[in-house]
Amino acid sequence: MKKNFKNIAFASIVFGSLIFTSCHSAGHSDAHSHGAEATEDAHNHNEATEGMAVLSQVQRKAIxxxxxxxxxxxxxxxVKTSGQLEVSPNNKAEVTAYVGGxxxxxxxxxxxxxxxxxxxxVLEHPDIIQLQQDFIExxxxxxxxEKDYNRQKELYQQEVGSGKKYQxxxxxxxxxxxxxQGLKLRLEMLKLNTKSIEKGNIVHQLNIISPISGYVSGINISLGTYIDARTKMFSIRNFENIHADLSVYEKDISKVAKGQKVRLRVANLPNTELKGTVxxxxxxxxxNSRSVVVHASIDNPPKKLIADSYVSGEILTESDKVRAVPEAAIVxxxxxxxxxxxxxxxSLAANHDEDDHNHAADNHQHDDGETHAHAADTHQHGEGEDHDHDHDHAADEHQHDDTDDHQHDNGEDHAHATDSHQHGEGEDHDHNHDHAVGEAHDHDMEGIYQSLAKDKIAYRMVEVITGEVDGGYVEITAVDPLSDHELIxxxxxxxxxxxxxxxxxxHQH
Known part of the structure; x- marks a missing residue:
């Protein structure tokens, strides 16, 4: 009889071990299945964000x-053009002397x-002195x-003098x-004081003076040089009214008109863009070139501009609204x-990926907890079997069966209900969110963006072709179609x- 009880006890231990192994394997299999599904979802989400930059709210704020x-x-x-800087005829002078010296x-x-x-x-020469002498004579x-003329006129009127003498x-x-009058004008042209000369004050030197204000751009004399009236002594340029003479080719001249704005660049001011007007x-x-010269004034010309300098630039001929982004938006x-x-x-995939990662971590902790708790119960149960008699073992077995069945049934039902509830909420939430996003896509992209303000946001690269640059903005044309509703x-x-x-x-590593 005692032997039979030992056999029954041994059978019970083996049976309990099989149940534990089966439950543990099933639980581990379920956890592995859930982990595989999470991994597959994460892989799909990674593919959805491949080639995109994904930033969190903190990262976006930091940059x-x-x-x-x-x-x-x-x-x-x-209209592209080039030419040179010029000074108007009224603002340049070639200085010469009216007499030799x-x-x-x-x-x-x-x-x-x-x-x-x-x-x-300053010039000196005997001819200068002679000219003054001639004037005094x-x-x-x-x-x-004049006195003789007035006297003969009076006599002629009184019929005393002859008409011949009067004439x-x-x-x-x-x-x-x-x-x-001729000599006086010559002296005045030399900037000599004729009233002082009439009194006998003759000067032996002649001052050469500048006819305009400006800068001396050329000197063609040296001390002791004899110059005549044809010699160019100095070149003077007034750069305050410097302008650009631009060459426009025949095919473009019809686009150009007075009043159009220009952008100009010169070599000695490489970092300065000059503005002006035709x-x-x-x-x-x-x-030779079949081009037309277009004259353009320069707004507030810098003092460092030099006449005859090479200039390049553009004449702004028309205005059109095009897609244009700040230079900082282009990489x-x-x-x-x-x-x-x-x-x-x-963006949705990036945030779902983070949610799945958190959910997988929770499942891992839950599975580990259940496994350890079940193992502890089994260990305690095994120890109890070694000390109890057959009656106690039968009672324990009965209690164990009732309790395990009750807990297992309740546990499975509760877990299934919870999973179904969570799954149902997740499906409804995702479906409703996607539906809402889809409806709002055509109406309020900014609203969608703001709804993700606290989440991760993904940005994709779009290839563009750049065009004209104006005021820090660059004209762009997307290689592939790009909606006007997009946020950039x-x-x-x-x-x-x-x-x-x-x-x-x-990712490559």
Missing amino acids: DLEVGAMPYRTMKGV NVVSIKAFQGDKVKKGQVLA KCNDLKYL KAEADYQTAKAQY FAIAKEYTP NDGDKHFIFVFDEKG VLHGAYYLLSDLKKSEAA
């Missing part, structure tokens, strides 16, 4: 990311700023002839007067240009590209 609707901007059509002093140097009337050089002759006196007087267009072609990858665009599906990254695109490169490098 001051700015996102907005696709901007449209008025960009100008342009030797240079005894030079008062200005190349590059000096001079004022109108300022002395540039004519002045004295004129005074005598001769009148002729001599008018001749002397003309000669006097004020005159020539009416004939340049024979380069190789020889291609890209912008970043908010990706709705990628306006500031911070460089950081997105850097983050994407790091992610790709980590």
Whole structure:
């Protein structure tokens, strides 16, 4: 009898071990199945965000990311042109002397700023003295002839004097007067004081003065040099009204008109873009190049501009609204240009991936807890069997069966209900969210973006072709169709590209 009880006890232990092994294997199998499903979902979500930059709210705030609707901007059509800087005829002068003389002093140097009337050089020559002497003689002759003319006129009117003498006196007087006026003008052209010379004050030097204010751009004399009236002594340029003479080819001249704005660049100011306006267009072609000269004024010209300098630029001929983004929105990858665009599906996938990861961690902790608890119960049960008698063992077995069946049934039902409840809520939530997003996609992309403000957001790269640049904005054309409802990254695109490169490098390793 005692032997039978031992056999029954042994059988019970074996049976209990089989049940434990079966339950543990089933639980482990279920956990593995759930883990495989989570891994597969995560893989699908990773594929959904592949090639995208995914940033959290903290990351977006750290780089001051700015996102907005696709901007449209008025960009100008342009005509490319080149030419040189010029000074208008009224603002340049070639200084010469009206009489010959030797240079005894030079008062200005190349590059000096001079004022109108300022002395540039001093000449000496006997001809200068002779000219003053001739003027003094004519002045004295004129005074005598004027008195003789008035006397003969009075006699003739009284019929005392002859008409012949009166006519001769009148002729001599008018001749002397003309000669006097001629000499006086010559002296005044030399900037000599004729009133002082009439009093006998003769000067032996002649000052050469600047006819305009400006800068000395050329000097063609040296001390002791004899110059005549044809010699160019100095070149003076006033750069305050400098302008550009631009060459426009025949095919483009019809697009150009007075009043159009221009953008200009010169070599000695490489970082400065000059603004100006077309004020005159020539009416004939340049024979060799078949181009037309277009004159453009320069707004607030810098003092460092030099006449005859090469200039290049554009004439802004028309205005059209086109897609244009800030320069900070464009990144380069190789020889291609890209912008970043908010990706709705990628953002949802990135956030679902994080939720699945958290759910898998919870399942792992739950499975481990159940396994350890079940093992502890089995261990305690085994120890109890070694000390109990057959009656106690039968009672324990009965109690164990009732309790296990009750707990197992209740546990399975509760777990199944919970899973069904969670699954149902998840399906309804995902379905409703996707449906809501789909409806809002065509109406309020900004609203969708704001709804994800606290979550991860994905941005995809879109290749673009760049065009004209104006005021810090770049005209773009998307290689593939791009809706006007898309939200693009306006500031911070460089950081997105850097983050994407790091992610790709980590994925490869």
